[in-house]
Amino acid sequence: MARELHLVPARRGRAVSLAEGQAIQIINTHGQQVVDTWCFNAADMTEFMSMAHLHATLESIFPAEGDALVTNHRRPILTLERDTSPGRHDTVIAACDRHRYALLGCDNDHDNCTDNLASALAEVGLEAPVCPSPLNLWMNIPIGPDGGVIWGAPLCKPGDYVTLRAAMDCVVVLSACPQDMIPINGAACTPTEVHYSLLG
Amino acid sequence: MARELHLVPARRGRAVSLAEGQAIQIINTHGQQVVDTWCFNAADMTEFMSMAHLHATLESIFPAEGDALVTNHRRPILTLERDTSPGRHDTVIAACDRHRYALLGCDNDHDNCTDNLASALAEVGLEAPVCPSPLNLWMNIPIGPDGGVIWGAPLCKPGDYVTLRAAMDCVVVLSACPQDMIPINGAACTPTEVHYSLLG
Numbered sequence A, B: 001m002a003r004e005l006h007l008v009p010a011r012r013g014r015a016v017s018l019a020e021g022q023a024i025q026i027i028n029t030h031g032q033q034v035v036d037t038w039c040f041n042a043a044d045m046t047e048f049m050s051m052a053h054l055h056a057t058l059e060s061i062f063p064a065e066g067d068a069l070v071t072n073h074r075r076p077i078l079t080l081e082r083d084t085s086p087g088r089h090d091t092v093i094a095a096c097d098r099h100r101y102a103l104l105g106c107d108n109d110h111d112n113c114t115d116n117l118a119s120a121l122a123e124v125g126l127e128a129p130v131c132p133s134p135l136n137l138w139m140n141i142p143i144g145p146d147g148g149v150i151w152g153a154p155l156c157k158p159g160d161y162v163t164l165r166a167a168m169d170c171v172v173v174l175s176a177c178p179q180d181m182i183p184i185n186g187a188a189c190t191p192t193e194v195h196y197s198l199l200g
Helices: A051-058 A098-103 A113-123 B051-058 B098-103 B113-123
Strands: A006-008 A013-018 A023-028 A035-041 A044-048 A068-070 A076-083 A135-137 A160-166 A170-176 A194-199 B006-008 B013-018 B023-028 B035-041 B044-048 B068-070 B076-083 B135-137 B160-166 B170-176 B194-199
Touching (some): A006 A170, A013 A113, A035 A076, A076 A170, A113 A170, B006 B013, B006 B170, B076 B170, B113 B170, B170 B194
Antiparallel strands (some): A013 A170, A023 A194, A035 A044, A035 A135, B006 B194, B013 B170, B023 B160, B035 B044
């Protein structure tokens, strides 16, 4: 039986509960879409996947296949089990928010990953104490030798996927990043949908 | 009149209120001490200096003299007005915590910057919603070309100081990092006191 594919619409977020041992496959359907990804302990929303703690544990800013992704309590919450893309995922840049788009010159409300996190959690009756800094899947941010942040386009191709396996009961939130004012979602500046499926 | 010097004892934290326009001079008294530094909007503890947001604003992981340090609402909260040290301050590593020391093999409770933040705020009747990832003054963490995190010793000398000027009414918290299990506070692995003074 084919595995069921679920949609994350362009510019939107979705929350997905995983039991310990279950996995989520996140698919870059059209190949150039950044997916801001958070993960919370299902039993305690104040424990969440934390990039700043991950940097110390991994001794790297780039997680790779096989790496445990840790929480702010330094416990594994997800494992990056499989990655068919070139493996460049950002861990140093905050989720976009209404303030970011205002500073870029957007006069109107702009969809953003920070609000997507809150909305996606609200849909399942949850609330986060803050918007943690996300794992930005496929966001290509090399750091120069002088510490400079370089805004690259994703290196992946359509259909590339990442599999994250839950190390505890948890809630994963995905946001198909609505950034269309800088080419972080590819040169076309056109945010797209992505898909995910659940693995046993 | 000599400016009054205030002590942050070795392994301890202190909270300091600043009015907009006031500045704090943080002095690396003995030259090898990392100082984890947070800053909260005095009117709203859910708005705080955020390294992940700073990376996007600065387009760098290393703030330098003249840079505005921004909050999770992307507003300047402090300006890095003066830095007499070589200017290497970390922005990617989480504050140490009891979990970090347990993983390093410490059997007993170990002083740590995360608890120091909570204690220092409690002394002035405040509480943070989470422990934000701090500006780690003088913590020397170069990032290698492959994204590797390198644990260096501080590059500064005794008496080097950093001046931070408040862009809004705020509460700065300093923690003289108690890390003595890896040489992040210098090769001697001996945390020391630091000092600060307030400027008009």
